[in-house]
Amino acid sequence: MTKSADGEGIGRGLRLTAVPRNKGVDAAVAAARRVIDTLLHAGDGSAAEMSRIAEQLNAIADDVAKHAPAVAERMVDMWRGEGVTRHDPVTGPENAIAPPLVLYGLADGSVEGIVVLGLPYQGPPRYVHGGVSALLLDHALGVANHWAGTPGMTGTLTLRYHRPTPLFEPLTVTARRVSVNGYKIHGVGSITAGGNLCVSADGVFVAKHLPRPR
Amino acid sequence: MTKSADGEGIGRGLRLTAVPRNKGVDAAVAAARRVIDTLLHAGDGSAAEMSRIAEQLNAIADDVAKHAPAVAERMVDMWRGEGVTRHDPVTGPENAIAPPLVLYGLADGSVEGIVVLGLPYQGPPRYVHGGVSALLLDHALGVANHWAGTPGMTGTLTLRYHRPTPLFEPLTVTARRVSVNGYKIHGVGSITAGGNLCVSADGVFVAKHLPRPR
Numbered sequence: 001m002t003k004s005a006d007g008e009g010i011g012r013g014l015r016l017t018a019v020p021r022n023k024g025v026d027a028a029v030a031a032a033r034r035v036i037d038t039l040l041h042a043g044d045g046s047a048a049e050m051s052r053i054a055e056q057l058n059a060i061a062d063d064v065a066k067h068a069p070a071v072a073e074r075m076v077d078m079w080r081g082e083g084v085t086r087h088d089p090v091t092g093p094e095n096a097i098a099p100p101l102v103l104y105g106l107a108d109g110s111v112e113g114i115v116v117l118g119l120p121y122q123g124p125p126r127y128v129h130g131g132v133s134a135l136l137l138d139h140a141l142g143v144a145n146h147w148a149g150t151p152g153m154t155g156t157l158t159l160r161y162h163r164p165t166p167l168f169e170p171l172t173v174t175a176r177r178v179s180v181n182g183y184k185i186h187g188v189g190s191i192t193a194g195g196n197l198c199v200s201a202d203g204v205f206v207a208k209h210l211p212r213p214r
Numbered sequence: 215m216t217k218s219a220d221g222e223g224i225g226r227g228l229r230l231t232a233v234p235r236n237k238g239v240d241a242a243v244a245a246a247r248r249v250i251d252t253l254l255h256a257g258d259g260s261a262a263e264m265s266r267i268a269e270q271l272n273a274i275a276d277d278v279a280k281h282a283p284a285v286a287e288r289m290v291d292m293w294r295g296e297g298v299t300r301h302d303p304v305t306g307p308e309n310a311i312a313p314p315l316v317l318y319g320l321a322d323g324s325v326e327g328i329v330v331l332g333l334p335y336q337g338p339p340r341y342v343h344g345g346v347s348a349l350l351l352d353h354a355l356g357v358a359n360h361w362a363g364t365p366g367m368t369g370t371l372t373l374r375y376h377r378p379t380p381l382f383e384p385l386t387v388t389a390r391r392v393s394v395n396g397y398k399i400h401g402v403g404s405i406t407a408g409g410n411l412c413v414s415a416d417g418v419f420v421a422k423h424l425p426r427p428r
Binding site for chain 1 (some may be wrong): 241346366
């Protein structure tokens, strides 16, 4: 069994996305995800006293904001090191918007992850928003380029929607680099549900990077 | 000055996205957005007592969950009526993942909205995640199809990234339907910052719908 750097046994590859710490800000963010989800499940017609809940959430935000450093300082801290990020909106354990998707690097050069999406990611009734699938695939193609040793930024991304992508079911997100031509990196990816292709992606990335704040 | 259905003066067109109610679940969701954002600003190195904050957030989620109806019942309620949705991940006032983007329908047939994105939507340092731009544009093209009277579901979507899209600055998101050919609906859209084109989108939608739960 392969072991990731943090010692977590993962079986099918090397974990390429940040490992949640189950404490500190990661625990608060995991709880914030539950709040986002339950608010959507409850809705405006629920008997929950929403004005009291709004007050409680605003008090928490005020409390956390008091301890937040200046943005410039935080930027340096959040981009420290050259490894995976902990704050991105797809895989980040510090970002409550991220489902989060966990991606593994496989021996064949591809990356893969399994994720179940709930109501916050809904587009059509009971199905994933097409733009959310685009978000996940853009990120997966980017991680696949890293895994292949040729990271870059998205230049062109084409998504094809083959069938609706279901909520509440395990989705397999895969991506791999196909070729490199000068500064252009070509990759493909897909989202499948129960073995059925839902969305495929084709991307050209460019071998370029924005500097990390120092 | 044009007035939207709810009486809000908007000046440059008809508001096509749900109007936040500033009370009820919308107020709780707005507060949840502040929590998401401040947690990212604070990070793991902050002096905030994150385990206490996690406990408080989990208690709120437990409280809200107690009042949530069964999913099937909630689905009927959230899809009631044929108007704009209040829960989608781009414009929904009931969805804390949504920035939210507010879109207006203009007399020339296009839709337009201005949004400022913060840390939850970050990809490269100080810039918007490419997949988040894809999410916003997919949704804007969909709303433009509605506005043009030919709604549909995304078939193919191509994004071109011209320059990085900045965080913390007003972004203009526009979209319009270009043509209809049988069941195929062709649309284009863009995100600009300070008049500079950051991302353009080209989409083919199909005139098909998944039934709303009843």
